[in-house]
Amino acid sequence: MEHGGGGLLSNELITGLILPLFRNSYLDRLEDGAVFEIGTKRLCFTTDSYVVHPLFFPGGDIGSLAVHGTVNDLAMCGGKPLFLSAGLIIEEGFPLADLERILRSLAEAAAGSGVQIVTGDTKVVNRGAADGLFINTSGIGLIEYPGLISVASVEAGDAVILNGAVGDHGAAILSCREELSLTSGIISDSAPLNDLVTIVLNTSPRIHCMRDATRGGLGAILAEIAARSCLDILIEERDIPIHEDVRGLCEILGLDPLFLANEGKMALFCPWEDAERVLAAMKVHPRGREASLIGRVQGGGRGRLILNTLIGGRREVDLPTGELVPRIC
């Protein structure tokens, strides 16, 4: 299970087995999507399979999630999402009413994100060969931003900005699982970030890197960016917004909200001088209202993520070995 969880074992599977087989300059970048040129235009291309359990959760369902997740991956490349594909794997006997509800939600999420579903595929497998429904969406985006948005662009001195509270999606999924079924009232943050990204890109010509904090949460993406850039990232726990109910659930269950999944949260890196301006622009947008400057990239580091804790301590944050919550997206 832990090979698919976005943690250390997941990294091992990808860098140990998959990358050597498929070596090319696109994959080797290990970004959220591949970037290439067609004629005079720069495009990005990304794919994600969604296996979230349960299929319906507070704040969304597998249909809306499959749109938001892929739209956000394109946005993180600096791409305006243009076209999405949808590939459905349906278990025999899956209720048609549920399928219709999910497809309707998928269509609405696409319309709400300004992207068109232009091609699709439907496979039905026998009972027991899949868990209800899986959806793959792949997407194509158009990049008009002149800068190179990439882990390779992250520099010492960069500010780290987060667009809002972390852990909502993971906590929402967890609390509606059969084995728990808490009535927490926590709602997934599943949402498209492309509008917010457009604002950000229009505000600064020097956005260095953006990454949505999905599987593995904020902790995993920052630890990975630190490791791959060989720069230390120092973040302040007190500046990371966490909703009270999420914090409460994490305390009960002994989970670290830093590693809980999000589906509408991103971290971005830009020069310190631009941070105020970017932050101010984000706060005007509904999905950036709780945006916060949470840290800074250090010079002379060794690729570590370092957390200044609430109680005044300082600790290195490691990528978790496995995953906190399986089938979160």
Next chain:
Amino acid sequence: MEHGGGGLLSNELITGLILPLFRNSYLDRLEDGAVFEIGTKRLCFTTDSYVVHPLFFPGGDIGSLAVHGTVNDLAMCGGKPLFLSAGLIIEEGFPLADLERILRSLAEAAAGSGVQIVTGDTKVVNRGAADGLFINTSGIGLIEYPGLISVASVEAGDAVILNGAVGDHGAAILSCREELSLTSGIISDSAPLNDLVTIVLNTSPRIHCMRDATRGGLGAILAEIAARSCLDILIEERDIPIHEDVRGLCEILGLDPLFLANEGKMALFCPWEDAERVLAAMKVHPRGREASLIGRVQGGGRGRLILNTLIGGRREVDLPTGELVPRIC
């Protein structure tokens, strides 16, 4: 099950439920992929999820199939396949050695088709939530052919050309299923058709339509093209190549090879005057050696597929309600 089989119920699901929700000019064309312009370039985009059972079969495995299937969908749009994504859904406990073998096969098939895997995703689901491994591939192709390759371009008088014997893939999968496990020696025809298509497109500037005969077989794609173009297609049974062992297996099992799946077979439509030239060019290529002129589009028809049988009869071929062989691709 039959909703996913490429037959009549599958059509109902797509036209009844899916299309009305996602209405747009790309999807409404119901071709193998979506075609759009980016700057001055014309691209095509397609997706397919592969759920073939068993994962390994004579002539290929789910990895090579996932490349060939999507490469062929791009080729059928007249596109040179450029980039592929790969999304894996892996069941917990799936043997790593099998995964490696499949990924190696996927990488080799990509190299053999001249396409690059540029982005990917891996999800692991708990034991029992998937049947071993499912793979989604989506692809982007570049269309340089000036003509419009589409069902909408099919005309009365067009020749129908097939590139080789039908039913191999379906028969190969069937004969290696646990419940049968015949030692038939039949090998899947799974192969990339993009090279052959390049030859075809260089031979005639008037290729009207191409379609690979996958799920539902040659019968299903021709019946669908007839219905959508509102033209009758008349085909000659004696001109449709079928390998002896496939014919034998079909006789034993009471199956019609016309509806058995293929993964390296295509039908193409071009003006009768160009047919000889196109056929001659195809026969030079290994995947077109058994190419055959199998029929003709009739004027004044009503969207029927009509078969002149071996024994001198003539019958209308209907789209099968369900599927002959589930999880064939």
